Amino acid sequence: MTLDPYPADISYPPVFHREMTPPWLDAVLRGLGRQGPDFARPFRWCELGCGPGLNLAISAATHPQGHFTGIDLSAAHLAEAGAMASAGGLGNLLLRRADFAALDGEAWEPFDVIVTHGVLSWVPDEQRAAMLDFIRRFLKPGGIAYAHYMTHPGLSAAAASQQLLRRRAARGQGDAARRASEALGFLRQLAEGGAGVFVAHPQERQRLEWASRQAPAALAHELLPAHWQPFHVGEMMRDFAGAGCGYLGSATPIDNIDAVSLPAGVRPLLEGLDDPAEAETVRDLARNQSLRRDLYGRGVPALPPSAHRDAVAALRLAALPGAPASGGLRFGTPGGEVEGDAALFDPLLRGLRGRPRRVAELAALHGGAPHPAMLNQAVQMLIWSACAHPVAAAPAAPQTSWALNRHLAEACTPGWLAAPALGSAVAADEAGMLAARAVLRAPDLRDDALLAAMPEALRPAVAAWSRDTRHAWTAFGVLPAAG
Numbered sequence: 001m002t003l004d005p006y007p008a009d010i011s012y013p014p015v016f017h018r019e020m021t022p023p024w025l026d027a028v029l030r031g032l033g034r035q036g037p038d039f040a041r042p043f044r045w046c047e048l049g050c051g052p053g054l055n056l057a058i059s060a061a062t063h064p065q066g067h068f069t070g071i072d073l074s075a076a077h078l079a080e081a082g083a084m085a086s087a088g089g090l091g092n093l094l095l096r097r098a099d100f101a102a103l104d105g106e107a108w109e110p111f112d113v114i115v116t117h118g119v120l121s122w123v124p125d126e127q128r129a130a131m132l133d134f135i136r137r138f139l140k141p142g143g144i145a146y147a148h149y150m151t152h153p154g155l156s157a158a159a160a161s162q163q164l165l166r167r168r169a170a171r172g173q174g175d176a177a178r179r180a181s182e183a184l185g186f187l188r189q190l191a192e193g194g195a196g197v198f199v200a201h202p203q204e205r206q207r208l209e210w211a212s213r214q215a216p217a218a219l220a221h222e223l224l225p226a227h228w229q230p231f232h233v234g235e236m237m238r239d240f241a242g243a244g245c246g247y248l249g250s251a252t253p254i255d256n257i258d259a260v261s262l263p264a265g266v267r268p269l270l271e272g273l274d275d276p277a278e279a280e281t282v283r284d285l286a287r288n289q290s291l292r293r294d295l296y297g298r299g300v301p302a303l304p305p306s307a308h309r310d311a312v313a314a315l316r317l318a319a320l321p322g323a324p325a326s327g328g329l330r331f332g333t334p335g336g337e338v339e340g341d342a343a344l345f346d347p348l349l350r351g352l353r354g355r356p357r358r359v360a361e362l363a364a365l366h367g368g369a370p371h372p373a374m375l376n377q378a379v380q381m382l383i384w385s386a387c388a389h390p391v392a393a394a395p396a397a398p399q400t401s402w403a404l405n406r407h408l409a410e411a412c413t414p415g416w417l418a419a420p421a422l423g424s425a426v427a428a429d430e431a432g433m434l435a436a437r438a439v440l441r442a443p444d445l446r447d448d449a450l451l452a453a454m455p456e457a458l459r460p461a462v463a464a465w466s467r468d469t470r471h472a473w474t475a476f477g478v479l480p481a482a483g
Helices: 022-032 054-062 075-088 125-138 158-171 176-192 196-200 202-212 216-223 233-242 276-287 305-314 342-352 359-365 372-384 399-409 430-441 447-452 456-468 470-475
Strands: 043-048 066-072 093-097 111-116 139-150 246-250 291-297 316-319 329-333 336-340 388-390 415-419 424-428
Touching: 022 139, 022 246, 022 291, 022 305, 022 372, 022 388, 043 054, 043 125, 054 066, 054 075, 054 093, 054 399, 054 415, 054 424, 066 075, 075 093, 075 399, 111 125, 125 139, 125 233, 139 233, 158 176, 158 202, 158 216, 176 202, 176 216, 196 202, 233 246, 233 276, 233 291, 246 276, 305 359, 305 372, 316 342, 316 359, 316 372, 329 372, 336 342, 342 359, 342 372, 359 372, 372 388, 399 415, 399 430, 415 430, 424 430, 430 447, 430 456, 430 470, 447 456, 456 470
Parallel strands: 043 066, 043 111, 066 093, 111 139
Antiparallel strands: 139 291, 246 291, 316 388, 329 336, 415 424
C-alpha cells in the first residue's frame, strides 16, 4: 500500500469563487471600513495555486486594466488555464508552473492583491512557509492578501476520518476520484453502523452527506492529500503577521456581522476582548467554523467614520436574477434562519429594480434613512445572500468576455460565465449553459427558434431562463443583445 502525498493523476475541476474577484473584495473592504486597492486603475493580482485558472481567466477578461499572474505546480491545470486564456485573448494573464519553494530568490514586481484558495491546508509546511514568504516579499504596501483554509473547531473531528480515507483510497483501484468515492462509501457504512465518532459528532454525518453530492475529482483533491490539516485562526494570524500583514476581517460578509452570525448569548462575551486572535477564536467556536476566507492587509488602516460612510455610500449594486423584488428577507446562517426586517430591506430591493444604483441613492429612496451601521450591514447581507452584487469599478467592453464564454459554454455542463458589468461571473445550470452557447453563436436566436435548438427535455427550463434570466445576463454583458 502506497500513500501518495497528493492525488496528482487527476485535475481539480474548475470552480469559481466570487470572493476572489476585485469587485467583491472592494465591497467587503468598504463594509469593513478599510481602503482597498483602486480597481478602476491599473493593478497587479497574483493567485498562488491557481488550479485550472477559472477565477483568473474571468477576472482577466472582466478587468483589462489589471495584470493577473497564476502560479501552480500542475501542468494539467495550467494547460486548462492556458486554453481559456487563448480562447479569450487574455494578454493580461501570465501563467507560471512552479513549486512555491522554487520561487525563493526570484524577483517579481509587487502585487496589489495576492490570493490563495484551497492550498494552505493541503500542502506541507515548507510549501506553506514559501507562500507566506512570497507574500512578505511581494505584496505592496496597502495591498490585500486573501487566505482560504480549513479551521478548528469545525473540522477537528474530521482529522481521524481523513486518515482512514487516505488508507482506504490507497488500497483501491482506478484513479484518485474513484478511490476517494469508494473510501467515502466505507465511511458512510461506518456511520450507518453506529460508529461512535459519528454519534459524538453529528456534523460529521452531515459532512458525509454533503461530500456524497460533490464531484469525485474535487473530493479527491480535498480529502486525500497527505498534509491535510485544519488550523486555529490564531496560528494563521500569527503567520501572516510574520509576513507583514494584519488581519482585516473575512471575505465572507456574514462572518463580519456578529448580530447575525453568532448566538445572542455569545455576543456579550466579545465585549472587552482586545486580542484579535482571541476574539476570532471565540467566533470560530461559536459558529463551529470549518472554513475561513481571511483578509489580511499590509499597512491598511481603518477609515475615519465619515470616510467609511462615504465609501459605503459610493458602492454600486445590481440586483441578481432570483432576488425578491420587495419585502423582507430570510437568511440561512450558521445559527439558523434570521429574519431580515422588511422595513429595512424592502426599499433597498425596490430601489434595485430596473438598474444598478449607488448605496447613497438607495438610502435616499428609503422612507426613513437607516442608521449608517444598519445600512452597511444590510448591504453586506444583500451581497452575501446573492440578492445583489457589486458593480465593476470600470466595466470592461464585453467582447473579450463573450470570447471566453464561448469557450466555457462549449462543455455544455453547469458552470460559470464571465459578466463584465459585475467584474465577476454568473452561475449557469445545464439549461442556462446550453442556451448561452446557442445565443453566443447566434445572438438573434430567441423564443421558439431558441427552444427548437434545445434538447426537448430542457425546453421548459430554457423557456424559464429566457423569461427570467436572459435580460439580466445581457445587461451584465454575459451575452450579446439580440439585433
